Amino acid sequence: MVLLPVHCPYCQSDRVVKRGRSESGEQRYLCQNEACAHRSFRLDYVYKGRLPQIRQQIIEMALNGSGIRDTARVLEISTSTVLKELKKKESALESVNSALLERLPAEQIEVELLRVEEAEVDEMWSFVGKKTNPRWLWHAIDHRSGQVLAYVLGTHQDTVFLKLKRLLEPFGITHFYTDDWGTYQRHLDSKRHHIGKQHTQKIERKHLTLRTRIKRLARKTICFSKTRQMHDIVIGLFINRYEFGVQV
Numbered sequence: 081m082v083l084l085p086v087h088c089p090y091c092q093s094d095r096v097v098k099r100g101r102s103e104s105g106e107q108r109y110l111c112q113n114e115a116c117a118h119r120s121f122r123l124d125y126v127y128k129g130r131l132p133q134i135r136q137q138i139i140e141m142a143l144n145g146s147g148i149r150d151t152a153r154v155l156e157i158s159t160s161t162v163l164k165e166l167k168k169k170e171s172a173l174e175s176v177n178s179a180l181l182e183r184l185p186a187e188q189i190e191v192e193l194l195r196v197e198e199a200e201v202d203e204m205w206s207f208v209g210k211k212t213n214p215r216w217l218w219h220a221i222d223h224r225s226g227q228v229l230a231y232v233l234g235t236h237q238d239t240v241f242l243k244l245k246r247l248l249e250p251f252g253i254t255h256f257y258t259d260d261w262g263t264y265q266r267h268l269d270s271k272r273h274h275i276g277k278q279h280t281q282k283i284e285r286k287h288l289t290l291r292t293r294i295k296r297l298a299r300k301t302i303c304f305s306k307t308r309q310m311h312d313i314v315i316g317l318f319i320n321r322y323e324f325g326v327q328v
Contacts, residue, residue: 086109086123088109088111088113088116088118088121089121089132089133090111090116090117090118090121090132091111091115091116091117093111093112093113093116095111095112095113096109096110096111097110097112098110099120102122104126106125107122107123107124109121109122118132127157128155128156128157129155129157129158129161134155134157135165137151137155138151138155138161138162138166139165139169139328141155142166142314142317143321143322145293147295147303148162148163148310163310166310166313166314166317167313169313169317170309172320172326172328173320173328174320174324174326175230175232175247176230177227177228177230177323177324179324179325180222180227180324181250181251184251196224196251196252196253197223197224197255198222198223198224198253198254198255198256198257198279199220199221199223199229199248199251199255199256199257200220200223200257200258200279200280200283201218201220201244201256201257201264201283202218202219202258202259202283202284202287203216203217203218203219203236203241203261204216204217204219204290204291204297205236206297206311207304208304208305208306208307208311209304209306214235214236215233215234215235215311215312216233216234216235216236216240217231217232217290217297217315218231218232218233218234218241218243218244219231219232219286219319220253220283221282221283221286223255223257223279226286228286228323229247229248229251230247230248231316231319232247233308233311233312233315237263238263238266238267241263241264241267242267245267245268253272254272255273255274256268256272256273257274257276257279257280258275258280259276259277260275260276290318294314294315294318296314296315297315
């Protein structure tokens with residue numbers, strides 16, 4: 081007789097008991113760890129899209145430039161499964177680098193900020209569905225370290241930049257570096273605002289990285305999002321994982 085230990089694929093707990101069989105006759109299990117987000121599971125699935133490792137691969141492939149159909153073709157699952165799994169991550173995305181913000185001394189944010197004093201701000205063009213439907217990524221980075229501080233996706237209008245500006249307020253930034261787009265001149269104090277390419281080289285380099293890693297942002301490509309939701313989710317996933325350090 082051979083006994084195989086069963087561990088929960090989500091929390092790795094060994095507190096697992098049998099929970100009957102599925103309609104197709106497969107054994108179901110119940111994780112008795114109350115902290116586990118997925119209590120019921122199976123070890124074998126007829127459809128591979130239900131496997132936890134396949135679901136994680138969907139996220140990893142999205143973060144490494146694979147499109148919806150690329151992912152579905154490689155993993156041999158349906159496109160609806162890919163879309164569904166990506167949409168689940170939307171609620172977990174953050175627009176502000178909260179991890180960096182939490183490390184800042186609270187008593188110094190309003191008086192003198194030691195970690196983030198200067199920021200580079202710029203916007204990046206992309207589109208959803210067709211080029212006549214543009215979608216802009218507005219973001220700001222720490223001028224010294226190059227870390228992304230916050231980002232907003234929307235139109236190329238002042239209202240979107242004002243959203244980004246509100247997200248940046250807790251950092252207590254003392255000086256902004258931007259290009260000569262009129263929005264910045266209208267809404268930033270001229271005493272704390274410097275216009276020119278000399279001090280925006282890091283954020284321009286960040287744009288190159290994003291366009292290389294995310295196919296949806298490449299200028300010359302046939303890969304694009306059909307919906308704003310998927311466009312924003314994939315870009316948000318990348319920024320949260322690699323810039324904010326959030327394990328989404």
